[in-house]
Every structure is written in structure tokens, then in C-alpha cells.
Amino acid sequence: MTPFIAFESVYARLLRSHIDTDQIIPARFLKTTSREGLGRHAFADWRYEEGGQLRPDFPLHHPSARGATVLLAGENFGCGSSREHAPWALLEMGFRAVIAPSFGDIFRQNALKNGLLPIAVDAGVHAALADAPPDATVGVDLGVIRLPDGQRAFYPIDPFWKACLAGGIDEIEYVLRQAEAIADFEQGAR
Amino acid sequence: MTQARTLYDRLWDDHLVVERPDEPALVYIDLHLVHEVTSPQAFEGLRRRGLLVRRPNRTVATIDHAIPTHDRSLPIADRVAAGQIEQLKRNCTDFGVPLHGPGSGRQGIVHVIGPELGLTQPGMTVVCGDSHTATHGAFGALAFGIGTSEVEMVLATQCLLQRRSKNQRVEVTGRLRDGVTAKDLILALIARIGVDGGAGTVLEYTGSAVRALDMEARMTVCNMSIEAGARAGMIAPDDTTFQYLHGRPFAPSGRAWDEALERWRTLVTDDGASFDRSVEIDGDAIEPMITFGTNPAQAIAIGGRVPSPTDVPAADREALTKALAYMGIEPARPILGHPVQTVFIGSCTNGRLSDLRAAASVLRGRKVHPGVRTLVVPGSEDVGRAAEAEGLADIFRTAGAEWRAPGCSMCIAMNGDEVRPGETAVSTSNRNFEGRQGRGSRTLLASPLTAAAAAVTGAVADPRTFA
Structure with a gap:
């Protein structure tokens, strides 16, 4: 993973609650053995007509969403299945962070492990972002965002994950260094 | 030792490998179940890192999500799915992971075969790259779904970094x-x-x-x-649990069984x-329940009325309106009698022998409504064999239902078994999300009894009238 660098971006708005992983990436696209090629299928059933044409009314096709690297969504974003294809698809679509009132537990973990920041904000902060003009921008750093009016809003981030993201630390390498403790556990407990 | 603990706390404590302040704990995983969809990128990661599977004997694979449920003697028509299945076979061979594939007599939905083979046992930590892994918790195991990065982590280290829930x-x-x-x-x-x-x-x-x-x-x-x-x-776990496990292929036997029992009784x-x-x-x-919307919480008693957007808090109004529009369901009306074109009986939720018996109890001596396509998909080869042996498969066929080979099938609709666009299905599966059972599919979640009653009626029906 490459170390996280703070950024600022316009943001796309998809203000539905409980957007499940079947919407983020429908199951028929999970037959791949690769992490790549999923971006064009993200939100496929909302984004395309049956014949494959873009649906102009889909919020992410709004001109103001062009170039957005942040997605603003409703509560419980990413509920449902454990498919890591969901963050892979969002990343390939160009997103680097999702801001929502809450997230599905497994999605949140999967997102963090791929450097897609899940940012949980309270209702006031969410409303400030949702109500801002279409060309508004948000600044994103680890543990804090800057709202369109310049105010800063802190959000919870696990200190371990903050360190991993900031340092680009590979989680598996980190655990492999504890092989001795794992072997001890296996000797003792089994 | 003095503090009273919950079962979860006990299992957590028993599996702690390393616990340091300000870090997630390192937790040991006893059983790792693997299937074709969420594992290829994880095995690829091992190859890239030059790592092996740390404990192949704690890892078990099967093929369930992408596999067709029609004639298994034919080659798989979907080349992408076939490639994914071949990749799993190759990965299992290369890394020494036992695979219960089609024809082995043990293939099936990962959450059906773990318990029926006796792999899932009380007190274990069980993970799988699948959110329905919680199934195994029925045995007093701590079981949860993980993503592919975590699949790679468990393959490589037999551990996960976790925060206590x-x-x-x-x-x-x-x-x-x-x-x-x-x-x-x-x-x-x-x-x-x-x-x-x-x-x-x-x-x-x-x-x-x-x-x-x-x-x-x-x-x-x-x-x-x-x-x-x-x-x-x-x-x-209790005596019901222990009786179920006794004599299963991977359950302990002889003296090991007695020792296990002593340990399990403390859980x-x-x-x-x-x-x-x-x-x-x-x-x-509790009444027989059925969903009417696009998430599993949008459920009512079968004799009840679908809520109206004006009945619910303002915050939920838009979501309910959208859900009902997607489903083609009128608010404030009974759900009984709502037309149904497809019935699916199967999945890791309701694809076991007792589920098939329940469905057969309704379909015995009756016919599936001519306007309904009904699929019955056993959860495993073992379930399928047992259902054939006791005549359930014949009951389904005679009633006009399709009796299929085991897999996830129409629950996740990635193997070609799909609900057609705009059709309404009563399904014994677990998710009624938009498009879950195929693009434009409309899913009503219910029990096998209720699903079978809908198959016969061609509409939502109360299963108790078929008793």
C-alpha cells in the first residue's frame, strides 16, 4: 500500500441509505480472478440501461461529480456481503474516500485494507456536505476532513489503521513478523 | 478468572495470540473455509509474496457460488465461471488445500458442508470469505465473514487482527x-x-x-x-449440538470425543x-414472516398489510417509497395474494434436509401453479442424496418443480440461475436487495413452508392453510 497523502476534491453524492454491496458491484461480475476491471461495473444496475447506455439521471453522472474522488452516501453504506470487489470497484472508479453516517462492518475493513478511506460523520457534518453547492469541495486527511465552509470536522479512525495508512504499512508483513508468537500459541493451545 | 464472561468473551480470550495496547489483537483461526469467488486474488497474493498456506489442515475448500446446478456431466458453459473454478482447483493442488469438489460426494455450499462434515465444532473460530459464515455460530463457534485481504492473511498466518466486538x-x-x-x-x-x-x-x-x-x-x-x-x-452448545456432531466424518471420536465433550460443556x-x-x-x-421491500428488515407477518410511506418516520419515507416502487407492491394492502412467478428453495439459509422436508410437506400430492417456475436446490451433495433416498426429490419432480444439483444458485444468481427482470420470487434465501437474484428481480424472503405454499398458489399464501 502506498502511504496516504491528504487531498482535496469535489464529491459525488449518492444519498441513499443502506447501499449494499450488491448495488456497488452486482454478483454477476464476481466471476473474475483479478482485482482489476471492476470499476466499469460499479453500480452497474443504477448506472446503465439494460442495453448498456449510461443513465443520465444517475447522480454520479451529474456534471458536478466529474473528477470526484470522494463519494458522499447515506447510512450503513456497504452493508451486505463480504466481497472485497466492492472497494476494488470504487477505487478503480476513482474514489479514494467514502463519507457516510455509518458503514457495514466488513466493508469498512475491506476498504481500509485497500486504502479507500471510510469516513463516518455525524448528522450535522453529513448535512453540511449534502446541502453545499454542487461545486463544493472537501479536504480529506487521516482523522479530519475540511468542510466546504472551511470548518474542520474530526472523524474516528483506529490508531492502528491510521499508522498503517500513513506509513503504507502492509498488514500481512506486520503479522508475519509475529510468527514466533503464533507458533507458541499453536504449541500451547493445540 | 473471577469475572463473569459471555460465550463470545470466552472464545475471544481462548484465541488471543497477542494483545498489545493500542493495537488490534492477533486472534487465532481454527477453521478457514474457502470457495472459488473470494479466494483467487488471495492465493495470487501468496504467490507474489512467495508464501505457503500456513496450516493446510485447518483449511477446507469447496465450489458453490459460480457452479451450475443443471446437468453436471456437461462442461460449464460460462467460460469466466469455468476459469474461476479451474483456478480454485489449481490453487488447492499447488498449496495442498483439501478440496471437496463436484462428484466428491461432499461438495456443497460452504456453510452447509462445514457442519455436516463435522468440521465446524463448538469453541472454534471459523472464518470464510463470505458474510454468511455466521451460520457456524449455531455450534457455539465464533464464526464471521471476511474479505479477500483477510483470506490472504489467514492463509498466510492462520490469524487475523481484530478489535473486540x-x-x-x-x-x-x-x-x-x-x-x-x-x-x-x-x-x-x-x-x-x-x-x-x-x-x-x-x-x-x-x-x-x-x-x-x-x-x-x-x-x-x-x-x-x-x-x-x-x-x-x-x-x-448443548445436547442437541453434541448429538448432531457425534459420528460425523471430522468430529472427534473415541476418547477424543469424550475429552471434547468435557471441554464443549464449558462453553x-x-x-x-x-x-x-x-x-x-x-x-x-411470531407469525410466518415475509419481506415486501429491498432489505431484510422490510418484513411483515404474512397476514399483515404492507406499510404505507405515511406510516413511517420521515427519515424512512423515501426509502420505503423507492422500495415499494422497485418491488411493484402497493402500500397499505395485504401481501397475501400478491402474484409470484418464481419460487426458489435452497441456499445456506434454508438448503438443508429439514428445509426440503418442510417444502415437500406442502408439495406432496399437490402441483406447482402453472405460472410459477420452482427451483429446489439442495445445499450439498449429501443433502441431495438424502433427499433422493427418502423420496423428497420425487415429490418435487412430481409436483412440477425443478430438482437441481447443489450450489448457491439463485440466492446470488451468478451461475446462470436467475429470476427474470420484473418477476417476483418467493425465495428461502437471505437477501432481497435490488437485483440480488438477477437484474430487475424482485425478491420476497420467506421460509421453505411459505415458499412452497406460494409455488402451489401462484401468489403469496399462508403456509398454515396447507397443513
């Missing part, structure tokens, strides 16, 4: 009435606490109505814990242990 008790009092099943119980719970009512917690199901359930019914309950947003769901929540949250449900009052 909160405890939530779900007490179901009384006893389920005739015609009311474990599926109705879990749908009633999710309708009550919502699709995020379990978020951040591990559910422990207790109470007389839960104790009275057999193991397959307990699996149905635990299976859908994730649909309430819970990390896992579990039920403390309880201590008196006085505190839960962060509790919810109580009156089991006697």
Missing part, C-alpha cells in the same frame, strides 16, 4: 407455534432491530424458543445475523455476565 443478547421466549420456523424468527428479529441493529456486536441467541430448535434451524437463525449488521451470531455465558445490549422477543407471538 460488543455483546448483544437476543432472548426468544416461549416456543414457536406450528407453521412458524427459524426463518420466521430471524426475519422477525431483523424487522424489529433493523438492518444495522446488530452493528458492532456479536449476537448470542438464548431463550426457550432457541433451545427448542434443532441444529439445522439454529443454523438458519445464525446465518442471517449479518442481515442485522452483526459481526457474528452464536448459540451456546456457556456465565450467570451474571453483562451484555452491552439486549433484546427480547416473544416466540409465541
Whole structure:
């Protein structure tokens, strides 16, 4: 993973609650053995007509969403299945962070492990972002965002994950260094 | 040792490898179940890193999600799915992971074969790259779904970095009435606490109505814990659990069985242990349930009326309006009689032998409605064999249903088994999300009894009128 660098971006708005992983990436696209090629299928059933044409009314096709690297969504974003294809698809679509009132537990973990920041904000902060003009921008750093009016809003981030993201630390390498403790556990407990 | 602990706390403590302040704990994983869809990128990661599978003997693979359920003697027509299945076979060979593939006699949905082979045992930590892994919690195991990065982590280290969850008790009092099943119980719970009512917690199901359930019914309950947003769901093991496990292929035997039994009997929540949250449900009052919307919490008693957007809090109004529009369901009207074109009986939620028996009890001597396509898909080769042997498959065929080979099938609709666009299905599976059973599919979740009643009627029907 490459170390996280703070950024600022316009943001796309998809203000539905409980957007499940079947919407983020429908199951028929999970037959791949690769992490790549999923971006064009993200939100496929909302984004395309049956014949494959873009649906102009889909919020992410709004001109103001062009170039957005942040997605603003409703509560419980990413509920449902454990498919890591969901963050892979969002990343390939160009997103680097999702801001929502809450997230599905497994999605949140999967997102963090791929450097897609899940940012949980309270209702006031969410409303400030949702109500801002279409060309508004948000600044994103680890543990804090800057709202369109310049105010800063802190959000919870696990200190371990903050360190991993900031340092680009590979989680598996980190655990492999504890092989001795794992072997001890296996000797003792089994 | 003095502090009263919940069952979850006990299992957590038993599996701690390393615990340091300000870091997630390193937790040992006893059993890792693998399938074709969420594992290829993880094995690829091992190759890139030059790593082996740390404990192949704690890893078990099968093929369930992408596999066709029609004639298994034919080659798989979908080349992408075929490639994924071939990749799993190659990965299992290269890394020494046991694979229960089609024709082995043991293939099936990963959450059906783990328990039936006796791989899943009380007190274990069980993970799988699949959110319905909570199924195994029915045995008093700590079982939860993980993503592909975590699949790679467990393959490489047999461990996961985890934060401790909160405890939530779900007490179901009384006893389920005739015609009311474990599926109705879990749908009633999710309708009550919502699709995020379990978020951040591990559910422990207790109470007389839960104790009275057999193991397959307990699996149905635990299976859908994730649909309430819970990390896992579990039920403390008891004699019902031990009787189920005794004599299964991978269960301990002889002296090891006696020792295991002694250990398993300690797997309880201590008196006085505190839960962060509790919810109580009156089991006697649960009716057969059915969903009407696009998430599993949008469920009502089968005789009830679909809510109207004006009945619900302002915050939920738009979501309900959208859900009803997608489903083509009128608000404020009874759900009974709503037309149905497809019925699916199967999945890790309701694809076990007792589920097929329940469906067959309705279909015996009756015919599937001419306007309904009905698929019956056993959860495993073992379930399929047993259903053939006791005549259930004949009942389904005679009634006009399609009797298929085992797999996830129409629950996730990635193997070609799909609900057609705009059609309404009554399904014994676990998710009614938009497009879950195929683009434009409309799903009503219900029990096998209710699904079979719909197959016969061609519309939503109360299964108790078929008893």
C-alpha cells in the first residue's frame, strides 16, 4: 500500500441509505480472478440501461461529480456481503474516500485494507456536505476532513489503521513478523 | 478468572495470540473455509509474496457460488465461471488445500458442508470469505465473514487482527407455534432491530424458543445475523449440538470425543455476565414472516398489510417509497395474494434436509401453479442424496418443480440461475436487495413452508392453510 497523502476534491453524492454491496458491484461480475476491471461495473444496475447506455439521471453522472474522488452516501453504506470487489470497484472508479453516517462492518475493513478511506460523520457534518453547492469541495486527511465552509470536522479512525495508512504499512508483513508468537500459541493451545 | 464472561468473551480470550495496547489483537483461526469467488486474488497474493498456506489442515475448500446446478456431466458453459473454478482447483493442488469438489460426494455450499462434515465444532473460530459464515455460530463457534485481504492473511498466518466486538443478547421466549420456523424468527428479529441493529456486536441467541430448535434451524437463525449488521451470531452448545456432531466424518471420536465433550460443556455465558445490549422477543407471538421491500428488515407477518410511506418516520419515507416502487407492491394492502412467478428453495439459509422436508410437506400430492417456475436446490451433495433416498426429490419432480444439483444458485444468481427482470420470487434465501437474484428481480424472503405454499398458489399464501 502506498502511504496516504491528504487531498482535496469535489464529491459525488449518492444519498441513499443502506447501499449494499450488491448495488456497488452486482454478483454477476464476481466471476473474475483479478482485482482489476471492476470499476466499469460499479453500480452497474443504477448506472446503465439494460442495453448498456449510461443513465443520465444517475447522480454520479451529474456534471458536478466529474473528477470526484470522494463519494458522499447515506447510512450503513456497504452493508451486505463480504466481497472485497466492492472497494476494488470504487477505487478503480476513482474514489479514494467514502463519507457516510455509518458503514457495514466488513466493508469498512475491506476498504481500509485497500486504502479507500471510510469516513463516518455525524448528522450535522453529513448535512453540511449534502446541502453545499454542487461545486463544493472537501479536504480529506487521516482523522479530519475540511468542510466546504472551511470548518474542520474530526472523524474516528483506529490508531492502528491510521499508522498503517500513513506509513503504507502492509498488514500481512506486520503479522508475519509475529510468527514466533503464533507458533507458541499453536504449541500451547493445540 | 473471577469475572463473569459471555460465550463470545470466552472464545475471544481462548484465541488471543497477542494483545498489545493500542493495537488490534492477533486472534487465532481454527477453521478457514474457502470457495472459488473470494479466494483467487488471495492465493495470487501468496504467490507474489512467495508464501505457503500456513496450516493446510485447518483449511477446507469447496465450489458453490459460480457452479451450475443443471446437468453436471456437461462442461460449464460460462467460460469466466469455468476459469474461476479451474483456478480454485489449481490453487488447492499447488498449496495442498483439501478440496471437496463436484462428484466428491461432499461438495456443497460452504456453510452447509462445514457442519455436516463435522468440521465446524463448538469453541472454534471459523472464518470464510463470505458474510454468511455466521451460520457456524449455531455450534457455539465464533464464526464471521471476511474479505479477500483477510483470506490472504489467514492463509498466510492462520490469524487475523481484530478489535473486540460488543455483546448483544437476543432472548426468544416461549416456543414457536406450528407453521412458524427459524426463518420466521430471524426475519422477525431483523424487522424489529433493523438492518444495522446488530452493528458492532456479536449476537448470542438464548431463550426457550432457541433451545427448542434443532441444529439445522439454529443454523438458519445464525446465518442471517449479518442481515442485522452483526459481526457474528452464536448459540451456546448443548445436547442437541453434541448429538448432531457425534459420528460425523471430522468430529472427534473415541476418547477424543469424550475429552471434547468435557471441554464443549464449558462453553456457556456465565450467570451474571453483562451484555452491552439486549433484546427480547416473544416466540409465541411470531407469525410466518415475509419481506415486501429491498432489505431484510422490510418484513411483515404474512397476514399483515404492507406499510404505507405515511406510516413511517420521515427519515424512512423515501426509502420505503423507492422500495415499494422497485418491488411493484402497493402500500397499505395485504401481501397475501400478491402474484409470484418464481419460487426458489435452497441456499445456506434454508438448503438443508429439514428445509426440503418442510417444502415437500406442502408439495406432496399437490402441483406447482402453472405460472410459477420452482427451483429446489439442495445445499450439498449429501443433502441431495438424502433427499433422493427418502423420496423428497420425487415429490418435487412430481409436483412440477425443478430438482437441481447443489450450489448457491439463485440466492446470488451468478451461475446462470436467475429470476427474470420484473418477476417476483418467493425465495428461502437471505437477501432481497435490488437485483440480488438477477437484474430487475424482485425478491420476497420467506421460509421453505411459505415458499412452497406460494409455488402451489401462484401468489403469496399462508403456509398454515396447507397443513
